[in-house]
Amino acid sequence: MTTYKEVNELPRCGSCGKLLTTGGQIEERMGQRIVFCSDQCIRVFDTYKAPKYGEQAIWPESLAE
Numbered sequence: 001m002t003t004y005k006e007v008n009e010l011p012r013c014g015s016c017g018k019l020l021t022t023g024g025q026i027e028e029r030m031g032q033r034i035v036f037c038s039d040q041c042i043r044v045f046d047t048y049k050a051p052k053y054g055e056q057a058i059w060p061e062s063l064a065e
Helices: 039-057
Strands: 025-029 032-036
Touching: 025 039, 032 039
Parallel strands: none
Antiparallel strands: 025 032
C-alpha cells in the first residue's frame, strides 16, 4: 500500500523553495542535511545565500528527514 504525504509535509528546495514531490539531492551544509532540487540550486546556495544570510539561509522546510 502506498503512503502519501500531505503537501505541507513535503520538503522544499533549500535554495529556490520549489516543492519537491519526488527525488531531490540531500547535501550537508552548515551542519544540517538540506534538500536541493538541482546542482544549480546547490551552487546558488553556496555562492550567494549562505555567504549573505549565514544560518538564516536554511529554511526549516528544506531540512532532510
